[in-house]
Amino acid sequence: MNEKKLKRTLVIIGATLMVLICLFPFVWMVVISFTKDATFLGSPYVHFEFTVNNYRTVLSDPTLHFLDYFKNSVIIATLVTVVTVTVSALGAYAVSRIKFRGRITVPIFVLGLSMFPQISLVGYLFKFIERLGWINTYKALFFPYVAWTMPLALWILLSYFTQLPKDLDEAALIDGASRIQTLYKVIIPLSAPALFSTALLVFIAAFNEFMFALLFTTDYRARTVPVGIALFQGVHGEVPWGNIMAASAISTIPLVILALIFQRYIVSGLTAGALKGG
Known part of the structure; x- marks a missing residue:
């Protein structure tokens, strides 16, 4: 791999990591917002149950x-x-x-x-x-x-x-x-x-x-x-x-x-x- 390809590869990897790091909190927030009985640090995927009640409660309560x-x-x-x-x-x-x-x-x-x-x-x-x-x-x-x-x-x-x-x-x-x-x-x-x-x-x-x-x-x-x-x-x-x-x-x-x-x-x-x- 020549220097130009190596530089391009490193740029792509760095940009991908930056995007993932920036988007992860937002994605995690959305996932928990649609999860019933969710905890912030716990995994919502263990017993994931999709619900819109959180949004309904926030908008109507x-x-x-x-x-x-x-x-x-x-x-x-x-x-x-x-x-x-x-x-x-x-x-x-x-x-x-x-x-x-x-x-x-x-x-x-x-x-x-x-x-x-x-x-x-x-x-x-x-x-x-x-x-x-x-x-x-x-x-x-x-x-x-x-x-x-x-x-x-x-x-x-x-x-x-x-x-x-x-x-x-x-x-x-x-x-x-x-x-x-x-x-x-x-x-x-x-x-x-x-x-x-x-x-x-x-x-x-x-x-x-x-x-x-x-x-x-x-x-x-x-x-x-x-x-x-x-x-x-x-x-x-x-x-x-x-x-x-x-x-x-x-x-x-x-x-x-x-x-x-x-x-x-x-x-x-x-x-x-x-x-x-x-």
């Missing part, structure tokens, strides 16, 4: 409030994504395109703030939110989530915007466009891959966040899916792994759908094609 948790997560994650990506796009455009004093320190300052772990801030945030009377409301999660995901979105968009030539802005400004018009008519269309990737990452981060949702919410009116699933144990007095895995499987559906929808937009060469066309 009013004491679990799973649909309420799911609705809260979707609403909060969507609002956070829209606001975060919009503000980050404006900030990234300003830092990458407009010359002003201290513009380099802005992203560094934002990045520095993001290095503080959640646990170091949650106590102060709780007192602040409690004084505002926002406990167990969407606002209690919306503003912390925006602040928490903003550095990620800003740096992704900033790194992409800086790669776009400034000749595009100058041409648009010469044609009479304002800065805002240049942003949403020129820069944003060319930055579609970065915007969709950023939106997907922000949505996933907000949808899956646990600590803030655990401490700032008290019941199903504002509680999100991760916390709701974690508290299934308290509702039943035991660990209902079948219900937990069924709820987890359902919760992954919007994330999978978003990834499939955005996949066709996340392509390379849009900027190069626009430049060639110009």
Whole structure:
């Protein structure tokens, strides 16, 4: 076997192992969700009995409030994504395109703030939110989530915007466009891959966040899916792994759908094609 074939074989083996490692937890979750009397670490194949009761219970049992948790997560994650990506796009455009004093320190300052772990801030945030009377409301999660995901979105968009030539802005400004018009008519269309990737990452981060949702919410009116699933144990007095895995499987559906929808937009060469066309 020559070096080229050996390299290809090793790449195939490595890629296969990576796929199997990544997919195994998901496959195991689905298997347990369809198993009666399943245990998390035990083998569901020993006495496997197929059932959809776990899904039926999760979707229909009013004491679990799973649909309420799911609705809260979707609403909060969507609002956070829209606001975060919009503000980050404006900030990234300003830092990458407009010359002003201290513009380099802005992203560094934002990045520095993001290095503080959640646990170091949650106590102060709780007192602040409690004084505002926002406990167990969407606002209690919306503003912390925006602040928490903003550095990620800003740096992704900033790194992409800086790669776009400034000749595009100058041409648009010469044609009479304002800065805002240049942003949403020129820069944003060319930055579609970065915007969709950023939106997907922000949505996933907000949808899956646990600590803030655990401490700032008290019941199903504002509680999100991760916390709701974690508290299934308290509702039943035991660990209902079948219900937990069924709820987890359902919760992954919007994330999978978003990834499939955005996949066709996340392509390379849009900027190069626009430049060639110009």
